[in-house]
Amino acid sequence: MTVTRCTRCILPETFPNITFDDRGVCSYCREVGDVQQLAVERQALQSQLDALFHEAKANPKSGAIYDVIVAYSGGKDSTYTLKLLRERYQLNCLAVTIDNGFLSESTFENCRTIADRLSVDHIFFKPAFDFMRRLYQLSVTRELHVKSAIKRASAICNSCINLVNVHMINVALQNGVSIVAGGYLGGQLPRGKAHIELNRNLMARMRESDLAKYERHLGAVARNYFALHANNADDSDNVICVVNPLVAFDYDEAQIVREITALGWKPPKDTGLNSTNCMLNDVGIAIHQRRHGFHPYEPELAQLVREGRMERSDALRKVETIPSGEVLQPILQRLSLKEEQFEG
């Protein structure tokens, strides 16, 4: 079946709330400016980040060893983010990688190589696999997330993103660090924002709203992974700034890969077309496409095309091959899931 897509980006007619004008341009494209305007907005975001990081460097938080906690997946975007923070801003970073049980062997190697090359301290944190498996099973078999989350990522990725975000804030609180950075692109910070400040009240409110949901489905053990550490989170001095440097810089995928390859990063061969660290990603994509009729990476790739950072044809190539069959079987077996369950 041929899908009608926006003539400017790549969003399909199946994307929620989308409409097209008489030139075939989608409503999401019409909300934003042209390539030049987006570049000006990006420059403004970059100035904000420059000020934020220079302040962090000039006035380090008393007693803190690190300037910033980096959510480091080992994939290309967070690797480039880490490089940017070290080389452009010379920040003292603590890189933290969550091992969800499905990281490619190449990812472990890349994390170690890059951490060494950039001289950063690095931690792997591996939640108990039984918990992660239950979390992913639930993500597939129940409506674990709000309906709008389908615009951000697959259900599996949304669960992982939530766990990573909470963990990074906890590491920041434990280390007395006030900045958390990541290679976030789609669905992890609201559009057009390069950073967000979370004060203690807002953190408490967010904790309350999401934790109850995870506890209801997964039991008390969910607190280990989705609760902010109360003593630190309630400290009135705590303000965490969550930063997404990539949205503020001109780059394209080829440039990122070229620069991080020079540091020794190698593209994994077992993580599919859209991930550069995780073997579970293709399962999330296959389920999402079948249930919702669009690819979960389409919003993120559409934005890159709008901004002129990716060729439309390259973005289409990434979303027009949907993983299925034998590619998914080993992962599904580890999750004790069957392809029939994709229909929901």
Added chain:
Amino acid sequence: MSNNGLVRQKIVEYIEDVSLVSLTEQQIGDGDNLFEVGILDSYGLIELLLYLEKQFAFKLTEEEMASPRLASVEGICAIVAEKAMVAREA
């Protein structure tokens, strides 16, 4: 339509647009907790705060950001009305 009615309409339209859920069809009332009925999550809360500050041109205080009133249409409308009153008196 009164000013309060217009504010409510804007807020409901915003919530329905971003959440992909019709509050009327789902029989979600103005006093219902939008987190408990699966309309908002932590990401949605941040988006909502940014929307309110931009749309109604005010800055929320730390206490207001943590207010349980932000969980319902009724509570959000009340906060917007209070902020408008403070702005008028300033």
